[in-house]
Amino acid sequence: MAEDYYSLLGVARNATDAEIKAAYRKLAMKHHPDRNPGDKASEAKFRTINDAYQALSDPKKRKLYDQYGEAGVNQGAGGFGGQGGPGFEGFGQGVDVNEVFGDLFENLFGGQGGQRGGGGRRQARGNDLKYETTISLEDAFKGVQLPLHFQRVESCGTCHGTGGKPGSGVKRCTQCRGAGRVQVSQGFFAMSQTCPRCGGEGQIVEDPCKDCKGQGRTRKDAELKVKIPPGIYHGATLRISGEGEGGPRGAQPGDLYLEIHIKPDPRFERKEDDLSVGATVDIATAALGGQTTVPTIDGEPVTVKIAHGTQHGATLRVREKGMPKLHGRGRGDLLVHVRVDVPRDLTSKQKELLEAFQKTLHEEHKSDGVFGRLFGKD
Numbered sequence: 001m002a003e004d005y006y007s008l009l010g011v012a013r014n015a016t017d018a019e020i021k022a023a024y025r026k027l028a029m030k031h032h033p034d035r036n037p038g039d040k041a042s043e044a045k046f047r048t049i050n051d052a053y054q055a056l057s058d059p060k061k062r063k064l065y066d067q068y069g070e071a072g073v074n075q076g077a078g079g080f081g082g083q084g085g086p087g088f089e090g091f092g093q094g095v096d097v098n099e100v101f102g103d104l105f106e107n108l109f110g111g112q113g114g115q116r117g118g119g120g121r122r123q124a125r126g127n128d129l130k131y132e133t134t135i136s137l138e139d140a141f142k143g144v145q146l147p148l149h150f151q152r153v154e155s156c157g158t159c160h161g162t163g164g165k166p167g168s169g170v171k172r173c174t175q176c177r178g179a180g181r182v183q184v185s186q187g188f189f190a191m192s193q194t195c196p197r198c199g200g201e202g203q204i205v206e207d208p209c210k211d212c213k214g215q216g217r218t219r220k221d222a223e224l225k226v227k228i229p230p231g232i233y234h235g236a237t238l239r240i241s242g243e244g245e246g247g248p249r250g251a252q253p254g255d256l257y258l259e260i261h262i263k264p265d266p267r268f269e270r271k272e273d274d275l276s277v278g279a280t281v282d283i284a285t286a287a288l289g290g291q292t293t294v295p296t297i298d299g300e301p302v303t304v305k306i307a308h309g310t311q312h313g314a315t316l317r318v319r320e321k322g323m324p325k326l327h328g329r330g331r332g333d334l335l336v337h338v339r340v341d342v343p344r345d346l347t348s349k350q351k352e353l354l355e356a357f358q359k360t361l362h363e364e365h366k367s368d369g370v371f372g373r374l375f376g377k378d
């Protein structure tokens, strides 16, 4: 009397599909013939686990099993494995072995697993392309229309992506009978692989197109004008829909991603939408007040008022003279960093004046002690 499928997998009768799958995965890994070479007991166990999983993972079969036991599900199935095809196909669409194992197969079958994983799914669209470009800060400020020259794989114009000589047809692949996949037996496993003959397309061309050698796609020079919006950030990526590589057999093309780099500017430093600029002010202007002129990113220099007593390192803010806001309206600010320039060389006249000035400082300091307190001066 065969063991109950549920107890074989070590799950409750009301186990969920996920629980059944997890339990099977665990046991199948443990008892897989590749991991237990020559171990007949493991081999037998492996078969029964597979039988159990085949039955319980399919809702219809599980219902039958619950009602009638093993006899209910095993009619015509023929057992898992066998010599290649029949075993696997007997189970029909019930179990996607690849789906259950995923990465596990990569380990078990090495390179073959990789091939199966990579080429198994049909490619629905062309590959995305990625380019980088460097623009100046001025271009980032104004926005720019950028001509882009590059090479990409495009759908072949001669055969319109079919890969066949104009007028020649395509026929169903004889090896996979149009399915794009073939069953391959691996020891006790039968699994499905991308058809090596048609590369998973399910069809092959009768008479290959000369221009693309039957590939349906060719490498071509492409030219594109890309609009970079004002206010773009360094490191931003623009997606240009449909400008990537052409899809196989005339399928949808991929997208083009353009990463923007902004060259450092010698005058301005950018922080988000604000720009910083340095301004050198002489000591007299810093002390007495006055004005200075600074460059702006739009090219029109702007005059900034320097208040009396402005300190070295002070920051003045000029509103709306920074970068345009990429999202939304208006502009960032221009931050003017004040550097007070202390003269290195003085004429004798300047020296005299400064010395006189210096004396007044000392007099005031002296008076601070007595009069400062009396008159509330600081």
Ligand SMILES: [Zn+2]
Pocket: 156, 157, 158, 159, 160, 161, 162, 163, 164, 209, 210, 211, 212, 213, 214, 215, 216, 217
């Ligand atoms: Zn062609």
Ligand SMILES: [Zn+2]
Pocket: 173, 174, 175, 176, 177, 178, 179, 180, 181, 195, 196, 197, 198, 199, 200, 201, 202, 203
């Ligand atoms: Zn094929």
